[in-house]
Amino acid sequence: LFIGPRGSACGLHVDTAGSNFWMLLLAGRKRWTIYPRECAAALAPSFVQGHDAAFDAGRALSAADRYEFDLSPGELLFVPAGSPHTVTNLEHTSAISANYIDESNLDLALTELRVAALSNPEAAALHSQLACLPTERACMNFAL
Incomplete structure (x- = not known):
């Protein structure tokens, strides 16, 4: 369950354990940016044991291929394993989600x-x- 206020965000990361991810947005709107997994190495990942890979990509972000879109209530999102992504809540939001293998x-x-x-x-x-x-x-x- 994800509940977040307007303006909250999650930095660029890859979900842990090589898992796929889905989210069903119940309320609010979220702006997503998803990069193809093939771009991950170019986005300067850093790894902390037990946590998702995080990125400090700088200029590499502007040149990387990506998908940018807004998710609205009732829409379902799928993020493939290994795909770097970031999200910003445009409104107060609630969603259900799961990672899976x-x-x-x-x-x-x-x-x-x-x-x-x-x-x-x-x-x-x-x-x-x-x-x-x-x-x-x-x-x-x-x-x-």
């Missing part, structure tokens, strides 16, 4: 969780659970 981003999630597992037991446990999900592939054997 499925076949489309499982490999990315396993890679990110494997790194996080070096210092975070919860990430190690989640990695172990995801590595053995029943998929079309056999149970993956990723040693930590």
Whole structure:
């Protein structure tokens, strides 16, 4: 659940653990900017263990491809795993959302969780659970 006042914002970041993200806006309007995941490296990411990647992109932002739009009540948004994005609340807002991992981003999630597992037991446990999900592939054997 996201509830935010007019003018509040979330800086440019990538959601943690290689997860996809969806949001259904219930009230208010939000201005979104989403960059293709292929642009992430050019946007100067910095990583703090246990947090989303943050960016200090400076001039790289003005040259990068991006999607900019306003989200209105009743609209549903999908942000693919690894896509840098930022959002500003144009009005008081409320929304429901979730991050998730499925076949489309499982490999990315396993890679990110494997790194996080070096210092975070919860990430190690989640990695172990995801590595053995029943998929079309056999149970993956990723040693930590």
